[in-house]
Amino acid sequence: xxxxxxxxxxxxxxxxxxxxxxxxxxxxxxxxxxxxxxxxxxxxxxxxxxxxxxxxxxxxxxxxxxxxxxxxxxxxxxxxxxxxxxxxxxxxxxxxxxxxxxxxxxxxxxxxxxxxxxxxxxxxxxxxxxxxxxxxxxxxxxxxxxxxxxxxxxxxxxxxxxxxxxxxxxxxxxxxxxxxxxxxxxxxxxxxxxxxxxxxxxxxxxxxxxxxxxxxxxxxxxxxxxxxxxxxxxxxxxxxxxxxxxxxxxxxxxxxxxxxxxxxxxxxxxxxxxxxxxxxxxxxxxxxxxxxxxxxxxxxxxxxxxxxx
Ligand code: FES
Numbered sequence: 001x002x003x004x005x006x007x008x009x010x011x012x013x014x015x016x017x018x019x020x021x022x023x024x025x026x027x028x029x030x031x032x033x034x035x036x037x038x039x040x041x042x043x044x045x046x047x048x049x050x051x052x053x054x055x056x057x058x059x060x061x062x063x064x065x066x067x068x069x070x071x072x073x074x075x076x077x078x079x080x081x082x083x084x085x086x087x088x089x090x091x092x093x094x095x096x097x098x099x100x101x102x103x104x105x106x107x108x109x110x111x112x113x114x115x116x117x118x119x120x121x122x123x124x125x126x127x128x129x130x131x132x133x134x135x136x137x138x139x140x141x142x143x144x145x146x147x148x149x150x151x152x153x154x155x156x157x158x159x160x161x162x163x164x165x166x167x168x169x170x171x172x173x174x175x176x177x178x179x180x181x182x183x184x185x186x187x188x189x190x191x192x193x194x195x196x197x198x199x200x201x202x203x204x205x206x207x208x209x210x211x212x213x214x215x216x217x218x219x220x221x222x223x224x225x226x227x228x229x230x231x232x233x234x235x236x237x238x239x240x241x242x243x244x245x246x247x248x249x250x251x252x253x254x255x256x257x258x259x260x261x262x263x264x265x266x267x268x269x270x271x272x273x274x275x276x277x278x279x280x281x282x283x284x285x286x287x288x289x290x291x292x293x294x295x296x297x298x299x300x301x302x303x304x305x306x307x308x309x
Contacts, residue, residue, distance in 0.1 A: 027082070032120065034079035039127035042072025046134025053141035062142075069135045076131065080124060155300050157226075158191035159281060165201060165224065165291045168192055172290040175220060178203045181250065183239040185227060188293065196301055198227035199281050200236060200252065201291075202263050210265040217282025222291060225267045225278040226301040229254040233302050236261065236278065252278070275304070 049065025052058065164172045165186040173186065184201045191197055206221040213223060229236050234256035242249045251270065252261040259272030267278035279297035286292045 031079045031083035032124075035076045035083055035124055036127060038072045038074075038076025038079055039124070039131045040072070042069045042076060042131030043127070043134045045069030045072055046131060046136075046138045049138035050134070050141065053138065058142075062138075066135070066138060069131065069138065073128075073131050073135070076128060080128075083124075157296055157301060158188040158194045158197035159199075159293045159296045160188075161293065161295050162286070163293045164189040164286070165199065165283070165293065166192065173201065174289050175222070175285050175291060176289065178222075180204060180221075181239070181241055183237075183252075185237070186224070196228070198235070199224045200227045200239075200278075202239065202252075204250070204264065208264055212266045213264065213280070216266055216280035217284075217294060219283045219285060219291065222283060223263055223267075224281040224283055224291075225252070225261070225263065226281070226297060228278075228302040229256065229259055229274060230269070230276045230278060230303055231257055231259050231272065231274040239263075
């Protein structure tokens with residue numbers, strides 16, 4: 001059996017020894033160094049954000065550090081991909097297989113180079129893990145600051161049975177005072193200024209109230225509703241009356257997106273985007289003639305998105 005000496009030997013034409021393993025290629029060298037620089041910068045960014053959080057600089061340095069960390073990791077990964085030549089099309093031209101002395105030497109050299117490549121990859125993997133780790137450390141503080149899960153607080157306000165309605169100056173409301181069709185903002189006694197407990201109080205002629213409003217806890221024409229709009233939580237702070245007979249209309253208005261509520265009929269929405277009525281505060285009168293609540297609201301105040309899942 002003879003061999004055809006004129007047959008071409010096995011070659012890999014014009015291709016690198018492997019996916020970017022050859023650091024004699026200047027492009028690969030640059031990509032390798034860039035990947036190292038990217039991961040080192042990312043590690044510094046992560047540590048910077050952790051330091052910023054620990055020192056209370058959360059409005060500027062924390063964000064800058066996280067941005068540097070993410071940017072560094074992205075840059076490092078892209079450079080790593082370039083180092084591996086992942087974006088190149090590799091075409092290997094094969095011919096008849098026969099091993100020459102020269103190819104054996106090439107193989108030996110390649111084995112040596114492979115050992116070096118594994119070492120370089122270990123360095124890149126270690127740097128990448130370090131940068132991701134520093135980023136994770138940077139997030140530990142902010143995640144820990146999220147605090148405990150809400151536990152029913154959004155379903156309760158400062159109102160309870162027997163609590164007097166008082167003005168922002170602390171004055172209780174006598175059932176005999178107050179002019180008709182005049183809006184006032186009141187709070188539970190002892191909880192003045194509490195956001196979720198603001199109430200708008202209005203007095204109208206008792207005979208115009210709907211049964212639903214009377215059942216909801218009106219007292220001799222006094223009606224009280226949560227001041228927090230059920231659309232997006234703005235303050236329902238306006239009251240309008242159109243007293244042209246025969247169709248006199250009264251409306252509570254939210255200035256944010258023009259939701260309108262009917263105070264005569266349980267503060268049901270009559271215009272705008274608000275999806276549901278303002279919760280009504282049930283009231284009574286105490287021994288001294290002042291308005292008091294008989295319970296908390298019968299449902300959560302504010303937009304539906306405020307309620308807990
Ligand atoms: S928040 Fe009141 S209408 Fe949008």
